[in-house]
Amino acid sequence: MELALRYLGSRARTVREVELFLDDREFGEGDIMATVDRLMELGLLNDAQFAADFVDSRLRTKPVSRNALLRQLIERKLPRELAKEAVEQISNATEVENCFRVMESFWTQLAQLPERDRQRRACSRALARGYGYDDIAVARKKLSGDDDADFDFDADDSETDD
Numbered sequence: 001m002e003l004a005l006r007y008l009g010s011r012a013r014t015v016r017e018v019e020l021f022l023d024d025r026e027f028g029e030g031d032i033m034a035t036v037d038r039l040m041e042l043g044l045l046n047d048a049q050f051a052a053d054f055v056d057s058r059l060r061t062k063p064v065s066r067n068a069l070l071r072q073l074i075e076r077k078l079p080r081e082l083a084k085e086a087v088e089q090i091s092n093a094t095e096v097e098n099c100f101r102v103m104e105s106f107w108t109q110l111a112q113l114p115e116r117d118r119q120r121r122a123c124s125r126a127l128a129r130g131y132g133y134d135d136i137a138v139a140r141k142k143l144s145g146d147d148d149a150d151f152d153f154d155a156d157d158s159e160t161d162d
Helices: 002-010 015-024 027-040 047-061 066-075 080-088 094-108 113-130 133-144
Strands: none
Touching: 002 015, 002 027, 015 027, 047 080, 066 080, 066 094, 094 113, 094 133, 113 133
């Protein structure tokens, strides 16, 4: 229990992360289950809360798409269904707004470029964060202020971010 508490002290963890951590330290299955159960009783280990907090934090600090968040939650050993439930809480409007925030950030950084290059690069960055073409198109129109503009986004020019 002491080792698990120290492990949880650095950041929130999923149940599976704690189980794997204790298993790597060669604790028996019974000890691991008892420790995890007790941590859950104490409210120190809660996968649903972990998922909600993770999504909230990620969207406030460095927005990424629902798909990217789903992958990140699964990488943290969260059960797929719980991860899906967490990202399904993000509305379509929020997804588009977050895509806009990502593109706006790069839009400002790329101010010295010609308009078409600036649009292409901002779109590429949003694509790298997992946003779909429809969300990118809406955000791009909002950025450029031209709702009638037609932009041919070439995915081959995409860049990675991070």
